[in-house]
Amino acid sequence: MDQVPESSAGNEAVDAFLAAYSPEVRSLALQTRALVLAILPEAVEQVDIPGKLLGYGRAATYAGTICVIMPLKAGVNLGFARGAELPDPEGLLSGTGKRARHVRLSSQADVSRPALRALIEAAAAGTKRAQA
Secondary structure (H helix, E strand, O other): OOOOOOOOOOOHHHHHHHOOOOHHHHHHHHHHHHHHHHHOOOOEEEEEOOOOEEEEEOOOOOOOEEEEEEEOOOOEEEEEOOHHHOOOOOOOOEOOOOOOEEEEEOOHHHHOOHHHHHHHHHHHHHHHHHHO
16 A cells, blocks of 8 residues: 555545544555455445444445444554454454454554554455355
C-alpha cells in the first residue's frame, strides 16, 4: 500500500461514517478497508453507525461476518468474529472473548504486515467452511 487512500472510492456511506474521525484515523481505516476488500472483493460491506464499525462478510448477518473495522480516537481495531479460532503465530490478536478477537492498528506499517493479511485470509476461509 504505497498510496494513502483519500476516500472510499465513491462509497458515500463509508465516507460519511468516517468523517467523524481525525484525518489520521480516517486514512488508517481506509487503508485497512482497502486491504480487506483486496482479499475479499465479494464481501458484503455494512456501515453500522450505532456499533461504530464497518462490517465485512459473506452475508449481512453475524454468522456471515468475517471481520470489522472499528475506528478509535488514536487508531483502528480490526476485529474478527471468530478470532479465537484463528492461527496467530505472530501474536497479533488481542482480547479475551470466547470467540471475538481484534488487532490494534496504529500505522500504515501495521496494515502492511503479512501476518495481518494471513489473519484475514484465515478468517475468510473459516467463515466459508462454517457456511458450507
